[in-house]
Amino acid sequence: xxxxxxxxxxxxxxxxxxxxxxxxxxxxxxxxxxxxxxxxxxxxxxxxxxxxxxxxxxxxxxxxxxxxxxxxxxxxxxxxxxxxxxxxxxxxxxxxxxxxxxxxxxxxxxxxxxxxxxxxxxxxxxxxxxxxxxxxxxxxxxxxxxxxxxxxxxxxxxxxxxxxxxxxxxxxxxxxxxxxxxxxxxxxxxxxxxxxxxxxxxxxxxxxxxxxxx
Numbered sequence: 098x099x100x101x102x103x104x105x106x107x108x109x110x111x112x113x114x115x116x117x118x119x120x121x122x123x124x125x126x127x128x129x130x131x132x133x134x135x136x137x138x139x140x141x142x143x144x145x146x147x148x149x150x151x152x153x154x155x156x157x158x159x160x161x162x163x164x165x166x167x168x169x170x171x172x173x174x175x176x177x178x179x180x181x182x183x184x185x186x187x188x189x190x191x192x193x194x195x196x197x198x199x200x201x202x203x204x205x206x207x208x209x210x211x212x213x214x215x216x217x218x219x220x221x222x223x224x225x226x227x228x229x230x231x232x233x234x235x236x237x238x239x240x241x242x243x244x245x246x247x248x249x250x251x252x253x254x255x256x257x258x259x260x261x262x263x264x265x266x267x268x269x270x271x272x273x274x275x276x277x278x279x280x281x282x283x284x285x286x287x288x289x290x291x292x293x294x295x296x297x298x299x300x301x302x303x304x305x306x307x308x309x310x311x
Contacts, residue, residue, distance in 0.1 A: 098156060100122060100154070101153070102125070102126050102127070102154075103144070103152040103153075104150060105128065106303050107266070107300075109151065109202065109262050110151035111258075111265075111300075112163050112255070113163065115293055116255050117170060118292040119253065121174070126299070132307070132311070136149070145159060147161065149161070151163065153169070163198055171187075178253075194255060197262075198259070201260075202263065204229075204231050205232065209270070211224040211225060214228075233277075236277045236280055239264075243280060244279050246279075253290070257283070257287060258287075260283070261287040
């Protein structure tokens with residue numbers, strides 16, 4: 098089986114990198130430099146016309162969106178337990194993945210690039226403030242879920258990888274995250290996992306290569 102992951106630093110393509118590594122999958126990573134427009138080339142748009150990452154190629158067939166990609170990894174590498182084995186818990190995990198993708202990620206995007214949401218002069222501060230308020234509502238929910246727990250379920254799953262990306266992105270905006278003690282503890286634990294350390298090392302190497310090409 099030929100597995101290729103299209104990836105870009107900082108983005109949520111971090112999630113399948115981590116889970117494929119956890120699954121001990123043999124996969125190739127093809128980094129895309131968004132600043133150079135590599136995600137909008139005709140060759141890439143053939144695989145993902147949404148010009149986003151991640152895109153997973155499996156024997157040449159593209160699969161996009163983290164929720165679907167994580168389910169494919171779980172089905173293909175069941176021994177890795179990327180999703181819970183209990184059917185109800187598996188559905189709950191898919192629900193949480195969708196929440197990370199559609200309930201948390203959009204507010205991070207609004208904070209990162211307010212002009213994509215509202216280009217009215219002087220609106221930037223208001224857009225960020227509203228996005229932060231709604232982001233923090235979600236972090237409060239996650240903090241309650243993680244109270245007294247190491248992971249969202251009784252072992253590491255794709256949900257932990259996806260939420261790690263969400264919280265990490267928030268830290269990069271220097272938001273006041275101290276109240277979310279359980280989320281912070283989860284974030285710190287995740288950074289110690291070998292799969293995450295491998296990702297962070299790879300990210301640094303790609304960013305260094307992109308800097309040379311700037």
